[in-house]
Amino acid sequence: MxxxxxxxxxxxxxxxxxxxxxxxxxxxxxxxxxxxxxxxxxxxxxxxxxxxxxxxxxxxSSKEDLFLVLAEERAESMPGEWQHIEPEGLGRDKVGWAIGSWLADAIRQRRGWFLASAEFSLIAARDPELAARRLAALRRTHRELGEVLLRFRRPATADPTALGVLAMALIDGVIINAALDPDLDVASVVATGLQRMLPDGPGES
Missing domain, CATH: 1.10.10.60 (Homeodomain-like)
Incomplete structure (x- = not known):
């Protein structure tokens, strides 16, 4: 041996x-x-x-490479921030509030990073090579978020990435609006959006 x-x-x-x-x-x-x-x-x-x-x-190799490496590292660590959310034991409303509360705290702590990320995404969208690498990191986040949400209730044909893209579109929009409006109730807006996005859970209608 x-x-x-x-x-x-x-x-x-x-x-x-x-x-x-x-x-x-x-x-x-x-x-x-x-x-x-x-x-x-x-x-x-x-x-x-x-x-x-x-x-x-x-x-x-470049400023773009530096930012992408940093973004990829942060994308790898982000799912750990969702580990406390256990959708199986929560109703739909509470799932929405859990994600919304997480985002409200994250914006308070990392507002500058969220804005820099949004800025870079717009720049990358004009460059196919940058866009492909940026999207690869984002897809990981989309899939991880979608998996968290689908633990609430998984329909037979569920696609975690598609659900994650939809949820992140909501979150990205809230981030920009929160930057413009410091008084925005981030947790409430995200909770309301996700409550409408998620299917009914057991015992809900």
Missing amino acids: NAPSRQAPESSRERRRRETRAALLQSAYETFCAAGYAAASLEAIAADAGFTKGALYGNF
């Missing part, structure tokens, strides 16, 4: 590269949140992380 293979220890060079990349991503996130996508400069991102622009280009 072969012994299990062991992962080679990380070299100091690999560790420095990993730490540099992580620092650049954190600086990029903060800069995009504060300035928006278009106004953010690679020079500022690199300088705020304590590196040169050359170091940034050693890790990312």
Whole structure:
């Protein structure tokens, strides 16, 4: 019986590269949140992380690549924010309120990121290569959100991605409106929309 293979220890060079990349991503996130996508400069991102622009280009091929890597990482972590929502034990109204409350909190904490993401999506829509990569990350979020909602009640022909696209269209619209209207009741608007979107659950009509 072969012994299990062991992962080679990380070299100091690999560790420095990993730490540099992580620092650049954190600086990029903060800069995009504060300035928006278009106004953010690679020079500022690199300088705020304590590196040169050359170091940034050693890790990312372009500003677009940097943003997409950051967006993809955040898309991977987002489903974890929905783990507390258990649709099986909730009525339709409560499912809507759970998602709406999550979004209201997320907007308060990450308003700048949501706006930068919307800005980048509009730019990517004009570039087929960027659009394809951006869509790949979004589709993962759509599918994960759709799966959460379908745990409430799964019709035989349900498509989680399609439901997730519809739900995210509602959420994206609310994000933009909330940016323009700080007094918007985000949780209520999202809850109302999702309540109309979801099928009746057991015992509901």
